[in-house]
Amino acid sequence: MRNNLILFVLTIFVFSSCSDHTNQKTGESNALITKWRGVIKNDHQKEVPFYFTIQGEGKEQIWTLINGEERMEMDQPYYEGDSLHVPLLIYEAELVVKENDTTVTGEFVRNGAYRLPFEAIKGNAQRFSKNQKAASNISGTYAVKLGKTDAIGLFNQHENYLTGTFLTSTGDYRYLEGKIADNKLFLSSFDGMHILLFEADIDGDKLVNGKMWSGKSANKEWNGVADKEAKLPDANKLTFLKKGYDKFAFSFKNQKGETISLTDKRYKGKVVVVQIMGSWCPNCLDESKFFSPLYDRKKEEGLEVIGLSFERSSDPEKAYKRINSLKKRLDINYEVVYAGTTKQAASALPMLNHIMSFPTSIIVDRKGEVQLIHTGFNGPSTGHYYEDYVSETTSLINNLLKEPN
Structure with a gap:
């Protein structure tokens, strides 16, 4: 690692020149941080662009994905032969690349699923190489149809720079970033799991001729209309106990072989949040970032959480290898048990009418009665929707904790 004064000044200059609304702490290290524009090409030959930074060199590199305000630091890279492998968080995916001073080329690999071409160039290249000025400003809330799915579009535009997300009844599309060029919308995201690209034409207060591409080959049409009153079905009423059931119950063995259930001494008489989740699920990761510190703050008052x-x-x-990786990354101190495969979720929890979303959270009071079942999770990218959920859920838990044991 070079630490002379000239390179240190250069480091500051290079990173501060990463404009286009990036802002990342460098920590205590003086290792050079460079910005890159990456592209993953799907089966439709559509290029999905995104930004990332690389700090340091060789196997000490730190790769950080950039989408709007979000910074996601990847796991520690390693070399295998002449290829660098960059594990993508706790997901079963990685970038496998060959490097030189100005380019990186290789593949995005979903382990056991598919591979897609990946390449990147060093520098501050535009996310979307569209040079027209914005002819419209679409900042605001939109009622959207993503294929047949009802959604809410949230957009924030500054000149031609655009960020946003989509809310659905099963969760949000996390952080999207792009631009408006003339009367066209472009948004993209790569968060280690999702590969997303959105395009649309702007026609007054309408978004028309929309196309969305996700993952390897999925694509659908979409459209929207400005509507500050746009709503989705109540997320607290979509999942419920079936007729004939008055309790939520389960019994699973943890990694030590111990049986975990709500009737255990540890949970009896406590307020318990049960997360129906998966380590592969980015929305579950966002939800865990909320519940983990809440549990640490409230466990002495009688709060428990079970994943x-x-x-x-x-x-x-x-x-359990993946579950433990998730727990370590997010500093989760509550029990998370392997409950089966995603296909087994409905049969494992037969008292629920369905499991339509990962995550789904269930809040049980001190008497063991279900007080709330919330489907999906709207994360930090959704602004006040996230803030409202955090406020309402925290308030409910605080009130339940005040009830006598």
Whole structure:
């Protein structure tokens, strides 16, 4: 690592020149941080652009994905032969690349699923190389149809720079970033799991001729209209106990072979939040970032949290490896048990009418009665929707904690 004064000044200059609304702390290290524009090409030959930074060199590199305000630091890279492998968080995915001074080329690999071409160039290149000035400003709330799915579009535009997200009944599309060029919208995101690209024409207060591409090959049409009163079905009423059930119950073994259930001494007489989740799920990661510190603050008052993790692997050893990685990354101190595969979720919890979303959270009071079942999760990218959820959920839990044991 070079630490001479000239390179240190250069480091400051290079990173501060990463404009386009990036802002990231460098911590205590003086290692050079460079900005890159990456592209993953899907089966439709559509290029999905995104930004990332690389700090340091060789196997000490730190890769950080950039989408709007979000910064997501990847896991520690490693070399295998002449290729650098960059694990993408706790997901079963990685970038496998070959490097030189100004370019990186290789593949995005969803382990056991598919591979897509990936390349990147060093520098402050535009996310979307569209040079027309914005002819419209679409900042605001929109009622949207994503294919057949009802959604809410939230957009924030400054000149031609655009950020936004979409809310649905099963969760949000996290942080999207792009631009308005003339009367066209462009947004994209790569968060280690999702590969998303949105395009649309702007026609007054309408978004028309929209196209969305996700993952390897999925695509759908979409459209929207400005509507500050746009709403979705009540997320607290979509999932409920079936007729004939008056309790929520389960019994699963943890990694130590101990049976975990709500009737255990640890949970009896406590307020318990049960997360129906998966380590593969970015919205679950966002939800865990909320529940983890809440648990640490409130456990002495009688709050418990249990994660029921439905994984894509039927091998408990592999599943717990991923679950433990999630717990370590987010500093989760409550129990998270492997509850089966995603396909087994409905049969594992037969008292629920359905499980339409990962995550789904269930809040049980000190008497063991269900007080709330919330489907999906609107994360920090959704602004006041996230803030409202955090406020309302925290208030409910505080009130339940005040009830006598």
